[in-house]
Amino acid sequence: MIRTADALAQITARLKDAGIEEPRREARLLLAAALGTSAGGLLARDEVDETAYEPLLARRVAREPLAYITGHREFWGLDFLVSPATLIPRPDTETLIEAVLDSGLQPRTVLDLGTGTGCLLLATLHEFRAAFGVGVDLNPEAAALARRNAEHLGLGTRAVFLAGSWADALDTKFDLVLSNPPYIESADIPELMPEVAGYEPGRALDGGADGLDAYKAIIAVLPQILSENGMAVLELGAGQAPSVTLLSEAAGFTCATKQDLAGIERAALLRFRK
Numbered sequence: 001m002i003r004t005a006d007a008l009a010q011i012t013a014r015l016k017d018a019g020i021e022e023p024r025r026e027a028r029l030l031l032a033a034a035l036g037t038s039a040g041g042l043l044a045r046d047e048v049d050e051t052a053y054e055p056l057l058a059r060r061v062a063r064e065p066l067a068y069i070t071g072h073r074e075f076w077g078l079d080f081l082v083s084p085a086t087l088i089p090r091p092d093t094e095t096l097i098e099a100v101l102d103s104g105l106q107p108r109t110v111l112d113l114g115t116g117t118g119c120l121l122l123a124t125l126h127e128f129r130a131a132f133g134v135g136v137d138l139n140p141e142a143a144a145l146a147r148r149n150a151e152h153l154g155l156g157t158r159a160v161f162l163a164g165s166w167a168d169a170l171d172t173k174f175d176l177v178l179s180n181p182p183y184i185e186s187a188d189i190p191e192l193m194p195e196v197a198g199y200e201p202g203r204a205l206d207g208g209a210d211g212l213d214a215y216k217a218i219i220a221v222l223p224q225i226l227s228e229n230g231m232a233v234l235e236l237g238a239g240q241a242p243s244v245t246l247l248s249e250a251a252g253f254t255c256a257t258k259q260d261l262a263g264i265e266r267a268a269l270l271r272f273r274k
């Protein structure tokens with residue numbers, strides 16, 4: 001056994017040596033996860049067993065994302081289960097939910113293309129208590145994870161999840177279409193942080209040679225899946241707003257954008273041009 005404070009100091013030092021950005025914060029979260037308690041629960045323990053945290057620490061030192069190790073990530077104030085089947089939800093993606101709330105739209109039906117953990121759809125259903133939603137992901141394991149999240153968050157009766165490509169299996173229109181598609185240019189993927197390039201699935205990241213493959217596919221199908229007065233909100237990668245605006249306008253939509261907290265145009269809001 002070792003004093004908890006000493007264990008935290010050792011873990012912090014190992015994480016710092018491995019190049020982890022917030023080693024002290026992560027040390028607390030990692031030790032809490034290893035002991036099956038909360039960060040607050042650690043305070044109640046004077047001593048911990050060193051062998052309890054070594055396997056998790058070794059994974060994090062190898063730059064596996066903390067969220068894959070703990071199995072959880074918060075999004076929009078909600079707790080999501082995560083797995084290597086799909087992307088870990090990012091704070092930037094919350095910009096899309098803010099954009100929907102700012103728009104004044106009161107969606108009754110919501111579609112989330114490339115749903116992953118289900119974070120966008122489920123956060124939206126959490127906000128709009130009368131809405132019903134469909135989430136689609138190419139990876140059946142992601143669709144199954146999103147279903148577990150819906151149950152976990154008490155939203156299981158208002159959400160269904162399908163495995164398939166974009167809207168191929170759908171023959172109905174929605175008030176709101178959401179998507180955070182894969183948008184990284186293929187050649188840039190090896191240059192991403194080790195946590196991303198080494199662990200998050202290529203299918204969740206790779207937007208093709210120009211990063212725009214998924215936007216082209218989704219915008220092409222929007223006329224079949226968006227209600228006349230509906231809105232589509234697509235996440236943008238840095239610098240992609242002009243290209244996505246052009247694609248949207250060429251397909252008969254108006255396109256407004258919303259910035260994230262860093263001032264990057266992060267969300268594209270598409271409506272039918274009248």
Ligand SMILES: C[S@@+](CC[C@H](N)C(=O)[O-])C[C@H]1O[C@@H](n2cnc3c(N)ncnc32)[C@H](O)[C@@H]1O
Nearest residue numbers: 086087089114115116137138165166180181204
């Ligand atoms: C960037 S991740 C976003 C996940 C989640 N919506 C989020 O915001 O965290 C993109 C997701 O799109 C899925 N995907 C990729 N190609 C797809 C396709 N053709 N049809 C449906 N989903 C697809 C991936 O499996 C991945 O889960």
